[in-house]
Amino acid sequence: MPPDTAIEVSALRKHYGPTTAVDGLTFTVAPGKVTGFVGPNGAGKSTTLRMILGLDAPDSGKALIGGRPYATLRDPLTVVGALLDAEAVHPGRRAVDHLLWMAHYNGIPRRRVTEVLEQVGLTSVAKKRAGGFSLGMRQRLGIAAALLGDPQVLILDEPVNGLDPEGIQWIRGFLKSLAAEGRTVLISSHLMGELQDTAEHLLVIGRGRLLADTDVGELLATTSGNRITLRTARLPEAMTVLAREGATVSANAPGTLTVAGLPGERVVSLLTEAGIPFSEISAHRASLEEAYLELTRGATEFTADTAALETS
Amino acid sequence: MIRALRAEWTKLRSVRSTAFALFALVAVTLLLTVVTAKGSVTSYDGPLTRDQFTFAHTPVTGNTTLTTRVASLTSKSGWAKAGLMIKDGTTGGSPSASLMLTPGHGVRMQVNAKTELTADTPSGQPRWLRLTRTGQSVTGYESADGLSWHKVGTLAVPGLPARTEAGLFVTSPAISVAKQVSPGSVTAHLQLTTGRAVFDHTTPAPATAWTRTDTTSPPAAHPLPNDEKRPAGTLQQTASTVTLTGNGDLGYIGIGGVGDDLDEADQVKETQSAIQLSLITVVALGVLFMTSEYKTRTIRTTFTASPKRGRVLAAKAAILGATVFAVALPTTIAAFLIARPIMTKNGYKPPIFPTTSLTDPTTLRAVVGGAAFLAVLAVFCLGVGAMFRRTVPAIVTIFALLIVVPIISQITSVSVNTWVERATPIAGRALTQTKTLTETSIGPWAGFAVLCLYAAAALGAAHWRLTRRDA
Numbered sequence: 061m062p063p064d065t066a067i068e069v070s071a072l073r074k075h076y077g078p079t080t081a082v083d084g085l086t087f088t089v090a091p092g093k094v095t096g097f098v099g100p101n102g103a104g105k106s107t108t109l110r111m112i113l114g115l116d117a118p119d120s121g122k123a124l125i126g127g128r129p130y131a132t133l134r135d136p137l138t139v140v141g142a143l144l145d146a147e148a149v150h151p152g153r154r155a156v157d158h159l160l161w162m163a164h165y166n167g168i169p170r171r172r173v174t175e176v177l178e179q180v181g182l183t184s185v186a187k188k189r190a191g192g193f194s195l196g197m198r199q200r201l202g203i204a205a206a207l208l209g210d211p212q213v214l215i216l217d218e219p220v221n222g223l224d225p226e227g228i229q230w231i232r233g234f235l236k237s238l239a240a241e242g243r244t245v246l247i248s249s250h251l252m253g254e255l256q257d258t259a260e261h262l263l264v265i266g267r268g269r270l271l272a273d274t275d276v277g278e279l280l281a282t283t284s285g286n287r288i289t290l291r292t293a294r295l296p297e298a299m300t301v302l303a304r305e306g307a308t309v310s311a312n313a314p315g316t317l318t319v320a321g322l323p324g325e326r327v328v329s330l331l332t333e334a335g336i337p338f339s340e341i342s343a344h345r346a347s348l349e350e351a352y353l354e355l356t357r358g359a360t361e362f363t364a365d366t367a368a369l370e371t372s
Numbered sequence: 373m374i375r376a377l378r379a380e381w382t383k384l385r386s387v388r389s390t391a392f393a394l395f396a397l398v399a400v401t402l403l404l405t406v407v408t409a410k411g412s413v414t415s416y417d418g419p420l421t422r423d424q425f426t427f428a429h430t431p432v433t434g435n436t437t438l439t440t441r442v443a444s445l446t447s448k449s450g451w452a453k454a455g456l457m458i459k460d461g462t463t464g465g466s467p468s469a470s471l472m473l474t475p476g477h478g479v480r481m482q483v484n485a486k487t488e489l490t491a492d493t494p495s496g497q498p499r500w501l502r503l504t505r506t507g508q509s510v511t512g513y514e515s516a517d518g519l520s521w522h523k524v525g526t527l528a529v530p531g532l533p534a535r536t537e538a539g540l541f542v543t544s545p546a547i548s549v550a551k552q553v554s555p556g557s558v559t560a561h562l563q564l565t566t567g568r569a570v571f572d573h574t575t576p577a578p579a580t581a582w583t584r585t586d587t588t589s590p591p592a593a594h595p596l597p598n599d600e601k602r603p604a605g606t607l608q609q610t611a612s613t614v615t616l617t618g619n620g621d622l623g624y625i626g627i628g629g630v631g632d633d634l635d636e637a638d639q640v641k642e643t644q645s646a647i648q649l650s651l652i653t654v655v656a657l658g659v660l661f662m663t664s665e666y667k668t669r670t671i672r673t674t675f676t677a678s679p680k681r682g683r684v685l686a687a688k689a690a691i692l693g694a695t696v697f698a699v700a701l702p703t704t705i706a707a708f709l710i711a712r713p714i715m716t717k718n719g720y721k722p723p724i725f726p727t728t729s730l731t732d733p734t735t736l737r738a739v740v741g742g743a744a745f746l747a748v749l750a751v752f753c754l755g756v757g758a759m760f761r762r763t764v765p766a767i768v769t770i771f772a773l774l775i776v777v778p779i780i781s782q783i784t785s786v787s788v789n790t791w792v793e794r795a796t797p798i799a800g801r802a803l804t805q806t807k808t809l810t811e812t813s814i815g816p817w818a819g820f821a822v823l824c825l826y827a828a829a830a831l832g833a834a835h836w837r838l839t840r841r842d843a
Binding site for chain 1: 375376378379380382383386387388389664668669670672673674675676677678679680842843
């Protein structure tokens with residue numbers, strides 16, 4: 061994995077008027093895996109991405125790609141492919157021309173235009189004007205544009221937005237395969253569920269600050285939402301045994317226990333050792349969504365101003 | 373930069389609004405050209421010949437050589453004339469040959485007011501003149517010192533009889549005093565001038581004394597307004613000098629400066645007048661080439677493809693300017709070629725109006741200048757579009773500057789209008805001028821320079837904003 065394709069963001073800060081959009085963000089996006097960039101609307105995701113791409117100037121801090129600011133890259137599309145806004149296409153321009161002018165700017169051969177259109181499944185509408193495209197088709201066109209320079213780094217803002225279920229399946233597999241080739245893939249979303257099956261690593265932000273920088277597995281394991289329910293006739297004894305081992309135990313209904321803070325196997329072995337009969341044991345795994353909600357609980361109270369900026 | 377140019381060309385050619393704007397440019401220009409040319413009619417029914425002067429003469433028979441020195445010639449008109457003449461009698465319109473000095477146009481020779489020769493040597497006062505008659509032809513010479521003579525030329529004099537009146541003459545045409553009374557109208561009135569010439573070293577001298585005659589043109593159906601008001605000439609003679617005063621003119625429309633004051637039109641500029649309205653298509657194209665990127669937010673894609681924003685702006689300006697010029701040039705040439713025959717039919721023709729042709733450098737400069745004006749204007753609009761980032765404020769600002777301000781200034785005062793024509797981007801249209809008229813506000817290149825400054829300033833401001841503000 062070539063190290064010069066990592067995205068490094070350090071102490072990045074940006075404010076619009078009195079509102080701080082990005083407040084001292086520091087993270088690194090490693091190559092070889094899909095990294096999810098998640099946070100509620102207005103958390104500063106798009107602002108961060110624009111600063112990484114040199115479109116917005118940070119107040120302070122740095123955003124580097126392979127150790128260099130984006131603006132200093134020669135033929136940047138061959139290094140970084142980005143999809144910021146699928147709607148940002150001139151409606152009167154044909155798909156093929158939209159890609160062609162981008163290709164010309166970076167000396168990318170014309171055949172790449174045909175190739176990427178084929179890759180995203182837009183060959184049949186290549187000569188059609190983008191104004192007639194559905195959101196899903198524009199999303200595909202935007203992805204084609206990101207792939208144009210065969211870049212090692214892909215930055216996609218809400219790529220799943222507007223895609224039909226089939227398209228969502230396609231892009232998930234596609235992004236994973238790109239990461240498997242050793243590329244750096246950063247995708248943002250305001251819905252954790254969209255990233256659940258795609259991202260291996262997560263950057264969670266809220267109100268411009270980094271809330272978590274973690275592997276998906278780790279995040280799930282540490283979430284309080286993991287719990288086990290079981291039925292037993294000997295409630296008080298079971299509660300004593302489990303509580304002694306540090307679990308949080310509660311009896312919600314007659315003959316039913318809810319255990320949190322201990323893995324399922326440990327619960328089973330403890331009860332078996334103590335000779336307490338039980339039945340109907342079931343593990344309830346916290347979803348990524350729950351983990352995310354827990355993380356962002358304090359960070360979602362953004363003001364109307366930040367929300368407006370995020371979507372502008 | 374080549375890549376940026378290719379990219380921006382792809383952008384420009386791939387949207388339908390470009391083709392539409394350029395088609396509109398061609399169509400509107402040509403349509404307005406036809407309408408304007410058809411609506412502009414001129415006619416002149418006055419006399420074509422002028423044969424008016426004060427003549428100090430004596431009878432001469434057969435071949436002769438006249439010599440004199442014009443010691444001084446003063447007049448308010450650069451086309452005053454003083455010199456030697458051999459004429460069939462003294463009546464206006466009869467055959468004659470003359471050799472003369474003018475204050476502003478050198479030494480000239482005329483026969484029957486129909487043929488003219490100009491001395492190709494520098495001239496000044498005093499000046500020696502010599503006119504020799506040999507049969508039916510005359511030869512003129514001129515000299516600075518009476519010793520070394522330069523031949524002006526030889527001309528045939530059809531109808532000159534053996535018995536002639538020969539001697540000295542002076543004449544001085546009325547000058548047209550034009551005044552711009554309002555931004556849209558110029559009035560001119562003719563002011564009589566008197567020429568005063570002092571001659572010496574005149575040979576042969578008459579036996580007794582010179583006879584003075586104030587020759588008048590033959591009666592015309594529509595005489596010139598000042599013809600009846602000509603004051604009488606004077607003649608004073610001493611032993612060595614003859615002093616003549618007189619007024620009038622000698623020549624034919626187009627000869628001897630006659631009719632110069634009638635040609636009060638810039639025909640070439642008229643053929644290019646349509647661009648002052650068809651420029652709106654160029655304004656739209658220039659503004660939209662920039663603002664549509666902001667409206668569709670493709671500007672971010674552009675700046676991710678090319679983080680060097682100054683280069684993007686330069687490429688856009690170059691492609692836009694070149695494209696507009698490439699379409700506008702055939703259009704302005706076509707406008708000239710379409711308007712010319714219509715204008716000729718409407719009275720803009722010789723002898724009063726010269727024939728214009730694209731092979732004439734000034735005409736060519738004006739016609740190419742029309743296209744150059746549109747091209748640079750488009751670049752200016754691109755810069756304004758980049759400053760505002762939004763179509764409506766940019767177009768409103770430019771229309772205010774190019775259309776509203778001139779309309780308002782035209783109904784205010786001459787000085788405001790002149791200032792507007794000098795200091796707003798419309799000054800660039802001066803490049804289509806081929807002559808300086810009373811209402812002319814600024815020279816062609818100076819006016820074009822004003823427009824170029826506007827374009828440069830707009831691009832500079834646009835660059836400043838592009839590089840300092842988030843995309």
